[in-house]
Amino acid sequence: MKKAILSVALVALFFMSSCQKESAQEESKVVTTEQKENWLTATLDSKFASSQKQVTAYLFPADKMEALVKTPNVTTVRFVLGYDDHTIQISVTGVDKSGKKLGTVSATVLKESNYNGKLSKLNQLTVSKTNKRTALLNAHSLLPKDAFAGIEAWQQKLSAVADLEEVTSYEGVRFRYFSLESEVILAMVDSGNTANIGLFLGLNTKGKVTTVLIGLDKNNDIKKTTPTSKEAAAVYDFSLPCPPTGDPADFGGL
Template sequence: MKKITLCATLIALFFMTSCQKENTQEESKAMSKEEKENWQTANLDAKFATSQKKVTAYLFSTNEMATLVKTPNIKEVRFLLGYADNTIQISIIGVDKSGKELGIVNPTVLKESNYQEKLSRLSALSISETEMRSPVVEEHLLLPKDALAGIEAWQEKLKSVSDLNAITSYEGSRFCYFSLEADVVAAMVDHEDIVNIGLFLGLNPKGKVTTILIGLDKNNAVKEFAQGITGGINIAVSIFDGVRPCPPYGSCKSH
């Protein structure tokens, strides 16, 4: 009986370990000045591509993001870029209209080797045409299929290790952050059952790297629901872009 119990325990531990390998989340620390500076000069070579391919997404807690965007006077959120351990580091800050930093949120880094199945669901989803949105939120809304295409395009660049320095730069200057209005994030965190905002890197229609924000459920899958009497229309709850890169929008000197 003891041998059977021991074997059962070992088997359980084996499966637990296997699951952890498939779906791991690493805590991210606050980005240092050195990491920001390293990003500006990092050589995005094969070593970088190998490490970055292991990063599925950067997860930002909706509770923390809600607190951030409810901070008085925050007008814009910025996704700061850094570099450490051969991978891109990202932190989110909230700023007022003068660019003064009023709050920061750091992510956990999702590394899930079999995430493609969850991501492929985007091709079957649509967006709600009946939901009321403000003009600024509507402006940043991204079709699920376009989000998937952008994410897959970035992943292909990492596989081929081609043009990585060019697609992360504007006229020879590397992007230091992306930004969008705080109202967009506020709309994302307003939905129930969205546990994390997943920040995925992707390519925009111009072939440049950008940030793609997707509302995720407790299993880090795209949050969706069925709409209509028969429940035949699958809706993606929240998918947005972080469209404004710096440069050319804004100044890197303030960060």
């Protein structure tokens, strides 16, 4: 009897260990000045590609993002890029109209080897562009299937280790950050029961790296408008990269 109990315990431990290997979250601190500088000169080689492929998404807690965008005078959020341990690091900064920094939220890095099954569900979902949504939200809204295609395209670039310098820069100058109106983030956190805003890196229609923002539930599944709905609660893109938009000189102060 004791042997049977021991066997069951060992099997349970094995599966727990396997799950931990398949899904892990690494706490990430706010991108430092050194990490930002490292990003500008990092060599995007096979070592980088191998490490970056392990990153599923950057998770920003919905409650902290809500507090950030509700901070007085915050009009824009900037997803700031850094580089550490052969991997892109990202934190988000809220700024006012003049670009003054008013708050920052760090990300948790999600590494989940079997996450593609969850992402592929994007091909079965739609998004609504009703009169309840503003023109700004509709302008940033992304079709779920296009979001999936963009994320897959970035992963394929990493697999091939091809043109990584080209897709992460504008006219030879590497992207510093991606800007988005705070109204978009507010809409995402106001949709209810959103646990995290998942930032996935993808390629846009111009073949450049961009941010794909998806509302996620407490299990980091894609959040739908209702549990049985075929409509995603929030999928957004069309953030503006710096350069060419924004001021690269702001990069050090973010």
